[in-house]
Amino acid sequence: MPENRIYEDLSLVQRRANIVFWIVSVLIALALGYYWKVQILEHKKYADLSEANRTRMRVLAAPRGLIRDRRGGILADNKASFKVSLIRENVKDEAASTAAIARLLGIDEATLRGRVALRKDLQAFEPIVIADGLEAQDVAPIESRRLELPELVVESEPQRFYPGGGLAAHVLGYLQEPPPEEIQARPERKVRPGELVGRTGIERQYDDVLRGRDGAAYEVVDSLGRVRGETARQFPIQGRDVVLTLDPVLQAEAERSLEGREGVVIALDAETGGILALASFPTYDPNRFITRFTQAEWSALMSDPLAPLENRAIRGLYAPGSIFKLVMAMAGLGFGYVTADTSVYCSGATEIYGAIRHCWFAPGHGAMNLTDAIRNSCNIYFYGLGRRMPIDTIAAAAGRLGLGRRTEVDLDGEKDGLVPSEKWKKDTLKAPWYPGETISVAIGQGPLQVTPMQVAALTARIAGRGRVVRPHLLRDDAAVASAPTAGGPAPSDGLPPFTSATYEAVIAGMWGSVNEGGTGAGARVESFDVCGKTGSTQTMSRESAERLARAGRPVKTHSWFSGFAPRVRPRIVVTVLVEFGGGGGATAAPVAGRIFDLFKKGLERP
Amino acid sequence: MMMIDRRLVGEIDWVLLALILLQSLIGVVFIYSSTNFLPGAFYVRQLIWIGLGLLAMMFVLAIDYKFFVALSGYFYGLVVLLLVATLVFARLVAGTKSWITLGLMQIQPSELAKIVLILVFARLFAEYKSAYLKTAHTLGALAVAGVPLVLIIAQPDLGTAMTFVAIVGGAFVLAGLRKKAVILLLLAALGLGVGGWTIGLKDYQKKRVTTLINPAGDPRGSGYQVIQSKIAIGSGGLAGKGFGKGTQSQLRFLPARHTDFIFSVIGEETGFLGVLVVIVLYFALLARMFLSAAKARDRAGVYIIFTASLLIAFQFLVNILMIIGLFPVVGITLPFLSYGGSSLLTSYVACGLVLNVRMRRFANV
Numbered sequence: 001m002p003e004n005r006i007y008e009d010l011s012l013v014q015r016r017a018n019i020v021f022w023i024v025s026v027l028i029a030l031a032l033g034y035y036w037k038v039q040i041l042e043h044k045k046y047a048d049l050s051e052a053n054r055t056r057m058r059v060l061a062a063p064r065g066l067i068r069d070r071r072g073g074i075l076a077d078n079k080a081s082f083k084v085s086l087i088r089e090n091v092k093d094e095a096a097s098t099a100a101i102a103r104l105l106g107i108d109e110a111t112l113r114g115r116v117a118l119r120k121d122l123q124a125f126e127p128i129v130i131a132d133g134l135e136a137q138d139v140a141p142i143e144s145r146r147l148e149l150p151e152l153v154v155e156s157e158p159q160r161f162y163p164g165g166g167l168a169a170h171v172l173g174y175l176q177e178p179p180p181e182e183i184q185a186r187p188e189r190k191v192r193p194g195e196l197v198g199r200t201g202i203e204r205q206y207d208d209v210l211r212g213r214d215g216a217a218y219e220v221v222d223s224l225g226r227v228r229g230e231t232a233r234q235f236p237i238q239g240r241d242v243v244l245t246l247d248p249v250l251q252a253e254a255e256r257s258l259e260g261r262e263g264v265v266i267a268l269d270a271e272t273g274g275i276l277a278l279a280s281f282p283t284y285d286p287n288r289f290i291t292r293f294t295q296a297e298w299s300a301l302m303s304d305p306l307a308p309l310e311n312r313a314i315r316g317l318y319a320p321g322s323i324f325k326l327v328m329a330m331a332g333l334g335f336g337y338v339t340a341d342t343s344v345y346c347s348g349a350t351e352i353y354g355a356i357r358h359c360w361f362a363p364g365h366g367a368m369n370l371t372d373a374i375r376n377s378c379n380i381y382f383y384g385l386g387r388r389m390p391i392d393t394i395a396a397a398a399g400r401l402g403l404g405r406r407t408e409v410d411l412d413g414e415k416d417g418l419v420p421s422e423k424w425k426k427d428t429l430k431a432p433w434y435p436g437e438t439i440s441v442a443i444g445q446g447p448l449q450v451t452p453m454q455v456a457a458l459t460a461r462i463a464g465r466g467r468v469v470r471p472h473l474l475r476d477d478a479a480v481a482s483a484p485t486a487g488g489p490a491p492s493d494g495l496p497p498f499t500s501a502t503y504e505a506v507i508a509g510m511w512g513s514v515n516e517g518g519t520g521a522g523a524r525v526e527s528f529d530v531c532g533k534t535g536s537t538q539t540m541s542r543e544s545a546e547r548l549a550r551a552g553r554p555v556k557t558h559s560w561f562s563g564f565a566p567r568v569r570p571r572i573v574v575t576v577l578v579e580f581g582g583g584g585g586a587t588a589a590p591v592a593g594r595i596f597d598l599f600k601k602g603l604e605r606p
Numbered sequence: 607m608m609m610i611d612r613r614l615v616g617e618i619d620w621v622l623l624a625l626i627l628l629q630s631l632i633g634v635v636f637i638y639s640s641t642n643f644l645p646g647a648f649y650v651r652q653l654i655w656i657g658l659g660l661l662a663m664m665f666v667l668a669i670d671y672k673f674f675v676a677l678s679g680y681f682y683g684l685v686v687l688l689l690v691a692t693l694v695f696a697r698l699v700a701g702t703k704s705w706i707t708l709g710l711m712q713i714q715p716s717e718l719a720k721i722v723l724i725l726v727f728a729r730l731f732a733e734y735k736s737a738y739l740k741t742a743h744t745l746g747a748l749a750v751a752g753v754p755l756v757l758i759i760a761q762p763d764l765g766t767a768m769t770f771v772a773i774v775g776g777a778f779v780l781a782g783l784r785k786k787a788v789i790l791l792l793l794a795a796l797g798l799g800v801g802g803w804t805i806g807l808k809d810y811q812k813k814r815v816t817t818l819i820n821p822a823g824d825p826r827g828s829g830y831q832v833i834q835s836k837i838a839i840g841s842g843g844l845a846g847k848g849f850g851k852g853t854q855s856q857l858r859f860l861p862a863r864h865t866d867f868i869f870s871v872i873g874e875e876t877g878f879l880g881v882l883v884v885i886v887l888y889f890a891l892l893a894r895m896f897l898s899a900a901k902a903r904d905r906a907g908v909y910i911i912f913t914a915s916l917l918i919a920f921q922f923l924v925n926i927l928m929i930i931g932l933f934p935v936v937g938i939t940l941p942f943l944s945y946g947g948s949s950l951l952t953s954y955v956a957c958g959l960v961l962n963v964r965m966r967r968f969a970n971v
Contacts (some may be wrong), residue, residue: 046840
């Protein structure tokens with residue numbers, strides 16, 4: 001065969017190429033035959049499989065643990081409720097679908113779009129919750145239209161329910177869906193989108209205990225998202241219960257007594273510090289906004305000038321008023337500025353640093369020792385103490401009794417309060433402390449700020465003759481701090497520790513205040529030996545208050561009462577604050593009296 | 607030489623070109639059906655790629671294939687360099703180093719390597735006139751193909767590597783294999799296969815092979831795609847569920863439905879009739895390509911037409927067998943129909959070479 005480029009004999013390779021092509025052709029024919037088998041002969045089998053196609057994991061939400069009071073009554077329960085979710089990939093015509101669903105759920109289209117947009121980062125096949133907290137009768141019309149609206153999924157979920165309505169609302173707190181950033185910030189908590197977690201109160205404090213472990217159902221879902229069966233199920237585990245120290249009877253009475261006012265009632269177990277009652281008014285019903293969508297109700301509460309969502313017991317900052325005279329008395333006696341017998345004469349007014357200062361009792365109390373001064377809440381006596389004690393000594397006594405720092409109660413968001421000192425003024429106001437300011441502090445005014453919880457803890461500390469008591473809500477709190485020695489832990493302020501004689505002298509004044517015609521007489525309970533101290537806090541400057549008083553105009557003051565009973569081996573501490581309640585003796589003391597009375601009756605019952 | 611004169615234009619195989627465009631447009635239609643609810647307008651992008659493919663094809667047609675063959679040695683060196691660079695520099699895309707970024711353009715050198723291999727083999731075998739392959743020549747060809755092949759396996763891009771093996775095997779068949787050589791090559795392949803299985807293959811790749819034998823063994827993992835795809839095809843029946851109404855593909859039970867699994871969408875939405883039409887048209891296209899070999903003016907031309915046709919045919923066959931569960935899922939696209947620029951460009955250039963050889967069958971050197 002000649003080697004010729006133009007007339008090269010290519011027949012051999014061309015024949016081989018043809019052979020390969022025919023092999024390819026045969027393979028294609030065989031493949032086509034297999035398609036015939038699958039599509040025609042086995043069509044029914046695959047058509048059925050296509051109908052019931054996919055297994056999908058559905059989260060079975062774990063019910064939260066219950067919250068109970070000390071007698072086992074349920075404060076926070078769960079009830080069955082329904083939620084409706086939207087699966088975006090099943091939406092055929094978005095505009096029509098949105099309109100139909102909005103009409104079905106009774107919400108407007110913009111709201112619905114907003115709820116979906118909130119979760120637009122989810123995969124298209126993941127359901128987005130668009131309505132929740134529904135009753136069975138609400139979801140019946142939705143269920144009946146399942147075929148037309150395959151994008152809707154109706155599921156039941158356990159929902160928080162507070163059987164007492166607003167009872168102990170500030171203790172229990174409320175639930176909310178955390179913002180996405182917060183979920184991402186703490187991935188170890190495994191909060192799934194749409195899950196409600198505790199935002200305040202016990203619900204927040206013990207959220208990790210109360211939250212259970214979610215279960216899962218592996219369901220076979222057909223191409224329209226309809227559930228066709230279940231392949232496996234992992235049952236959810238309910239969260240653990242939390243038992244509180246709250247006493248339902250005292251709690252109810254505390255709330256009843258505050259009805260229509262703003263204020264706080266706290267009752268503590270004097271021995272353990274367990275909180276028997278904690279009411280903060282105004283309050284709210286947490287049942288009203290247990291939903292992911294809390295527009296109107298929620299914003300109304302948030303913008304209410306009376307701040308019903310705030311727990312005033314731990315977040316309200318008030319001047320302690322005459323309650324602070326207890327601290328002054330402890331400091332004066334304990335640090336040797338006066339003895340129990342030192343006598344001061346009250347003529348109704350006195351001149352200090354060139355200004356006339358009045359006692360609240362214009363005719364004057366006459367000659368008084370420390371115990372009398374506490375009983376009558378005499379300003380003149382404590383002005384005198386304030387003139388002799390440096391502010392830092394007063395601050396040391398206040399610090400020992402727990403003011404100026406959190407009580408470490410097991411509730412989130414507690415405030416520190418403020419006990420002024422020379423250093424504090426220099427640091428924050430860049431000015432020296434003036435002795436005249438000490439005079440205001442001596443009767444519980446000036447920059448002093450306390451929370452009612454701090455006052456309750458202070459009272460418990462005096463009742464325990466120096467035993468440290470930490471207020472708490474969890475009944476089985478292992479960390480119930482107690483220091484059995486009088487005077488508590490060795491003071492680090494270089495001043496002598498408080499002796500039990502000091503406590504007894506102050507307590508004698510508190511007893512007299514309630515039982516010997518003192519300012520706290522309204523809290524008296526027959527044969528229960530209530531000891532207490534009243535306070536009226538000026539909410540305006542002292543000068544203008546005195547001017548108004550002289551003019552016979554009513555002075556709006558916050559009224560305090562804080563006390564314990566009985567005098568020996570105290571069982572209960574009660575602290576009452578009523579905002580703008582007028583005199584502490586007239587308003588707050590009777591409220592405390594009713595709590596003491598109820599508690600005493602409870603003790604007498606077998 | 608650069609200009610195409612009127613006489614040459616008349617020699618273009620318009621039927622083949624029409625078949626190519628027809629398949630491409632069928633692809634666009636079903637890419638639309640399976641992605642219209644997704645952002646990104648995939649079908650528009652595919653149309654742009656088809657336009658670019660046609661431009662590339664015109665460029666390939668404008669130059670005599672002899673010129674490409676003559677330069678194939680340089681192309682080869684360049685593509686080996688690119689593959690090495692890809693391995694070294696390319697950022698990891700989905701666990702495989704198969705993409706390299708050149709300025710604004712992302713290219714897949716392994717796709718380029720397929721074209722280069724066609725040209726290099728045409729050159730290697732152009733002067734090879736004996737009826738059967740000799741050992742020295744076989745080993746030489748194996749070495750030439752082996753270097754890029756190893757680099758591609760290292761990426762690892764098993765699908766392209768497999769296509770490579772098919773082209774090399776096809777070229778050997780064309781050059782003529784004796785029984786002894788066939789047995790030796792099979793033994794070598796077997797040895798490499800067993801060795802590669804035990805040390806070379808990743809777990810997920812092994813799983814794909816075992817899944818072929820028992821897809822139900824792993825219904826949520828690698829068997830998932832095959833099961834879903836088979837359900838899609840089988841549920842299509844004779845006439846299909848209708849355009850845009852495939853529940854499997856529309857509801858996204860089917861993964862990669864606009865790329866590797868586009869034919870499943872066709873099977874589901876147009877049924878066996880649609881499958882039959884597409885396969886028959888594809889057969890016509892392949893026949894037109896393969897049978898052009900008879901019109902080649904020289905040996906290099908025959909090799910080009912044959913290997914290019916085999917490239918398309920192999921990918922077509924593997925894809926349509928893969929999606930119905932007769933072949934492991936190896937990530938081989940369906941030429942012309944699947945979404946994706948790189949594979950589309952490769953297919954158009956390969957067809958351009960076939961058209962080029964056929965068009966210049968009377969040309970004087």
